Amino acid sequence: MLSVGHGCVDVYQGSVAALIPFFVAERSYAYAVASGIVLAASLLSSVAQPFFGVLTDRWALPWLLPVSTLLGGAGVALSGLSGSYGLTLVFVAVSGVGVAAYHPESARVARIASQGSHTAMGWFSLGGNIGFAAAPFMVTAAVATGGLRLTPLLILPATVGSVLCLPVLRALARAETAAGRGSPVPPAKREHDDTRSFVKLSCAVAFRSVAFMGLSTFIALYARQRTGGGTTSGTVALSVLYLGGAVGTVLGGRLATRFDRVAVVRGAYLAGIVAVAGTVLVPGPVLYLFVALTSASLYVPFSLQVTLGQDYLPSRMGTASGVTLGLAVSVGGVAGPLIGALADATSLRTALLPLILMPGLACLMVSTLREPPVHRLVAPEPVPERQP
Structure with a gap:
């Protein structure tokens, strides 16, 4: 349920980029x-996002999950109704605030549910990737024929996601009640924090x-130029970018069960240099292959960087989640x-060339x-009943 709910939220991160060609047109x-x-x-x-991370370090705030899901959906649903750029x-x-409120608390709850499993956290992140991937199709289905005035239809995933959060809230409430614990989260020892490594990871x-946001913002427009296609070619390119991320996320979790996370992240960024270069430089339909490789290589580190950040900063896992997910x-x-x-000053191809350097700089970090x-977060265990 957490994974599917994550997808229902990240639809709205993907929707903003997917709406760009329609705003331009x-x-x-x-x-x-x-x-x-x-x-x-x-x-x-x-x-x-880091602000909400600090809050979740002090208090468990599971009610944020359904509320933030609805807020994230409402903003995108209203975005096409006014011709005013400011509105x-x-x-x-x-x-964006709704998305920010969701991620640190959901990452904390997912870490509890996963019991430290990299594969399980990969599945949680996969839900978000699928939401990203579904966004271009949802946006196109909603507004391609009727225009931006139909963006209110995009509130539907938020409605579904908020409902899916309710069983999670009930399960957490039962666990806390059984354990006789309140909402404050006991802090870990700060001497276990490795702030220097966390800063380097954050730079990566x-x-x-x-690299990823630059491509996701312009890949739909760029694909039209490089392939000579229309709106469909741009939608396909953006969807491939997001679907490749789903593959990369699962692959990252699998690889981390066999190799250490840092080695997997380092190798993925090395592959990303070649993949991004191919996306920017290679013309024609082969572009789609390099888009998929780029997405996979940039998403293999995604969930691993979240857990690495939490383990570098075990006394402030909410803050670590907020920073790593926020910087993403x-x-x-x-x-x-x-x-x-x-x-605007040169060409879209020229503007995307600096993105080739980004995976290399991340690898260096x-x-x-x-x-x-x-460092494991565990769910509260029930207090055993006394025998008469």
Whole structure:
């Protein structure tokens, strides 16, 4: 249920990028202006996500799961109703806050449910990848014929996701009641924190974000140019980018059961250099193959970086989750308008060329990291009843 619920939330991260071609076509936005919409969603989300992470370090806040799911959906659903660029930014920013509120607490709960299993956390992340992948099809189905005025239809995944959260809340409440515990979360010892390694890991996440978010913002438009296709070719390219992430996430969890996480992350970023270069430089239908390879190589580290961050900062797992998950979208969102401005001044191909460097810089950041010990979060165990 957590995995499916995660997908229902991450639909709205994918929807913002999927709506960009429709904003460009219907409102004649330039590249830089259109990428500002992605920035609005990601920037506020990035600021809010560590804040919610700090809160979940102090208190368990499972009620955030359904509330934040609905908030994320409502913002995207309202984004197409007004022709005002300012109101559009406000609505997607509201959606970003909902997404930000969801991830740190859901990562904490998923860590409890997974009992430290990398494979299980991979499945949790897979749900988000599938949500990303489904977003272009949902957006196209909703607005391709009727235009942006039909974006309210996109509230449906949020409704489903919020309902799926309710059994999770009940299960957590029963566990806490049985254990006789309240909502405060006891902190781990701070001497176990490896802040230096966490900072290096965060830099790697930031570089990955620039590569992935830069491509996700412009790949639909770029695919049309490179393949000579129409709207469908752009939708397919964006979906391949997201579906490749689903494959990469599962593969990352599997590999981490055989090799240490740092080695898997390092190897994935090395492969990512070649994959991103192929996406930017190779013309024609082969573009789709390199898009899939790029997505897989950038998503193999995704769930592993979340658990690595939690293990480098075991006394502040919520903060670690908020930072790693927040940076995964925020820095790329900030870079989006810069890429768009460069594309307006030169060409989209020229603007995407710097993305080839990003996986290499991420690999450099993780090259000196060591595998940390795994710190387990456990669910409260029932207090045994006294025998008469």
